[in-house]
Amino acid sequence: MINDSTSRPLQYRYLYEVLRRQITQGEFKAGDLLPSEKDLYLQYKLTKPTIRQALSLLVQDGYIRKHQGKGSIVKPLPLGLGVMSIVGRLVDTATVETDEPADHAQQIISTQVLVPPHLSDFPANILFIPPEDDLKNQFYYLERLRSVNGEPVFFEKLILPSQHLPGLADLSFENRSLFELLRTVYNIVVQGGEQKLLATTATEPLARLLGVPQTSPVLRLDKRVDTNNNDFSYYSSLYARTDHFLLHGRF
Amino acid sequence: MINDSTSRPLQYRYLYEVLRRQITQGEFKAGDLLPSEKDLYLQYKLTKPTIRQALSLLVQDGYIRKHQGKGSIVKPLPLGLGVMSIVGRLVDTATVETDEPADHAQQIISTQVLVPPHLSDFPANILFIPPEDDLKNQFYYLERLRSVNGEPVFFEKLILPSQHLPGLADLSFENRSLFELLRTVYNIVVQGGEQKLLATTATEPLARLLGVPQTSPVLRLDKRVDTNNNDFSYYSSLYARTDHFLLHGRF
DNA sequence: TTCTCTAACTTGTTATAACAAGTTGTTGTT
DNA sequence: AACAACAACTTGTTATAACAAGTTAGAGAA
Numbered sequence: 001m002i003n004d005s006t007s008r009p010l011q012y013r014y015l016y017e018v019l020r021r022q023i024t025q026g027e028f029k030a031g032d033l034l035p036s037e038k039d040l041y042l043q044y045k046l047t048k049p050t051i052r053q054a055l056s057l058l059v060q061d062g063y064i065r066k067h068q069g070k071g072s073i074v075k076p077l078p079l080g081l082g083v084m085s086i087v088g089r090l091v092d093t094a095t096v097e098t099d100e101p102a103d104h105a106q107q108i109i110s111t112q113v114l115v116p117p118h119l120s121d122f123p124a125n126i127l128f129i130p131p132e133d134d135l136k137n138q139f140y141y142l143e144r145l146r147s148v149n150g151e152p153v154f155f156e157k158l159i160l161p162s163q164h165l166p167g168l169a170d171l172s173f174e175n176r177s178l179f180e181l182l183r184t185v186y187n188i189v190v191q192g193g194e195q196k197l198l199a200t201t202a203t204e205p206l207a208r209l210l211g212v213p214q215t216s217p218v219l220r221l222d223k224r225v226d227t228n229n230n231d232f233s234y235y236s237s238l239y240a241r242t243d244h245f246l247l248h249g250r251f
Numbered sequence: 252m253i254n255d256s257t258s259r260p261l262q263y264r265y266l267y268e269v270l271r272r273q274i275t276q277g278e279f280k281a282g283d284l285l286p287s288e289k290d291l292y293l294q295y296k297l298t299k300p301t302i303r304q305a306l307s308l309l310v311q312d313g314y315i316r317k318h319q320g321k322g323s324i325v326k327p328l329p330l331g332l333g334v335m336s337i338v339g340r341l342v343d344t345a346t347v348e349t350d351e352p353a354d355h356a357q358q359i360i361s362t363q364v365l366v367p368p369h370l371s372d373f374p375a376n377i378l379f380i381p382p383e384d385d386l387k388n389q390f391y392y393l394e395r396l397r398s399v400n401g402e403p404v405f406f407e408k409l410i411l412p413s414q415h416l417p418g419l420a421d422l423s424f425e426n427r428s429l430f431e432l433l434r435t436v437y438n439i440v441v442q443g444g445e446q447k448l449l450a451t452t453a454t455e456p457l458a459r460l461l462g463v464p465q466t467s468p469v470l471r472l473d474k475r476v477d478t479n480n481n482d483f484s485y486y487s488s489l490y491a492r493t494d495h496f497l498l499h500g501r502f
Numbered sequence: 503t504t505c506t507c508t509a510a511c512t513t514g515t516t517a518t519a520a521c522a523a524g525t526t527g528t529t530g531t532t
Numbered sequence: 533a534a535c536a537a538c539a540a541c542t543t544g545t546t547a548t549a550a551c552a553a554g555t556t557a558g559a560g561a562a
Contacts, residue, residue: 010515011515012515012516033542036541036542036543037542037543038541038542046517047518048518048519049300049515049516049517050517052543052544053515053516055543060311062443066543066544067524067542067543068525068542068543068544069523069524069525069526069542069543070525070526070542070543071525071541071542072542072543127497194499194500195499196497196498196499196500197448197470197472197493197497197498197499197500198470198497198498199450199468199469199491199493200493201468217450217451217468217469218468219450219470221448242449242451246378246447246449248446248447248448249446249447249448261545262546263545263546284512287511287512287513288513289512297546297547298547298548299547299548300545300546300547301545301546301547303514304545304546306513317513317514318512318555319512319513319514319554319555320511320512320553320555320556321512321554321556322511322513322555323512323513
């Protein structure tokens with residue numbers, strides 16, 4: 001039952017995907033004006049409500065900004081992708097550099113899967129608990145360590161409901177965004193969720209993984225992510241060192 | 252030029268405010284079904300696009316969840332309000348409590364204004380810098396300390412562009428949400444923004460403010476918040492202790 | 503009683519239409 | 533040359549309409 005809503009193509013979603021791809025692949029660059037609603041009508045033969053719905057999605061996802069009387073302006077792409085992405089940290093919190101630091105310098109993000117996806121019960125020590133009914137089911141559990149330019153930056157646990165994801169264990173998580181995978185392969189899109197944030201100190205195994213002293217402060221971010229499928233939510237727990245890099249997000 | 256768009260009442264926004272008030276004031280409780288689109292049509296004499304636009308706003312702001320064929324379901328209210336709110340922390344991160352902890356227990360959030368709003372240049376040590384043009388203007392700067400049940404939890408610096416906010420210094424910031432105030436008094440609504448997150452250790456003055464030892468980890472959250480007014484963005488820098496409470500957000 | 507199917511709800515998608523309102527460049531006047 | 537007014541764009545708001553699709557409860561058959 002993959003992609004069961006492709007039966008009727010959902011035109012506004014189709015247009016969204018087209019424009020989104022054009023933006024992410026650089027066909028439209030930050031600051032550019034998207035074709036006007038009228039142009040899109042002429043090009044795609046879709047009517048105003050449909051086009052507006054597609055553009056609304058792009059606004060919601062932070063790809064464009066609309067300006068009455070002017071047009072739809074493409075926003076700069078989020079750097080890493082995901083709800084929160086990483087950014088090179090300003091040299092010293094006590095001083096603000098006037099000239100932009102090398103935020104946009106080449107950041108090679110690599111992902112190392114420490115524990116490959118396998119079936120398990122819902123793990124302990126997660127700040128969210130699924131509803132009782134879901135606890136009976138099994139979950140895919142995996143752990144990965146993400147590095148920027150070879151330096152470990154954050155350690156992440158992912159817990160996904162298994163019954164909606166046939167064949168997940170076969171797919172590569174290495175260099176693909178989880179969001180991308182869920183949307184394109186399983187037709188599941190993120191619609192919202194909850195997150196809990198706190199600052200702790202690195203415990204021994206974590207400190208070794210991230211390569212920081214045991215006492216250093218570490219950011220912890222737990223999430224429950226809800227999707228268009230009402231009984232599909234996944235969970236993640238993330239530990240990040242933020243001495244050289246910090247978490248960056250749009251909302 | 253306050254509330255200049257009240258000239259034409261913007262019916263979908265009006266309906267949004269009505270429903271939103273009914274939800275926040277408990278007239279509709281979590282789990283309730285909102286009146287159907289048809290009922291709203293009968294009651295308010297607004298047509299489907301208008302009603303749907305109002306409901307979409309409520310969805311976007313996390314007040315309701317829509318379910319095709321069923322209706323619009325009221326979601327539980329966010330606890331504190333703001334982009335991120337506070338929540339009582341689970342007793343120990345090493346153990347997950349099966350029974351819900353007292354998250355929803357009475358939390359009396361009080362706000363103490365340490366530095367009342369006054370005109371100043373854009374301060375140093377903020378992780379966001381306004382565009383050069385805006386730096387020429389003056390800003391309202393204020394500092395406040397927010398406590399839960401009398402215990403200091405986070406310290407916040409707020410920087411607001413002064414030219415759009417006549418008479419701001421006269422308004423009380425004490426027990427009113429900044430969002431609420433901007434929306435109702437100045438007709439400015441938050442549309443998005445950026446945030447940067449990191450974990451640090453408390454320095455001496457901060458440690459004293461929050462009542463924590465100097466070495467304890469502290470969460471820092473800097474934001475640039477964009478609004479419907481294109482040249483109105485405000486900035487905030489927040490330091491939170493997360494040993495007894497943690498930050499909680501919806502997205 | 504239990505099950506199945508249907509009718510009557512609900513929201514979702516798309517089309518057409520008319521006017522309001524913000525932006526920008528151009529035209530024409532001073 | 534500077535300015536004002538306008539025309540031609542843009543998106544925003546609201547109305548009307550028809551059909552698709554998910555949900556639910558009740559009627560009727562087994």
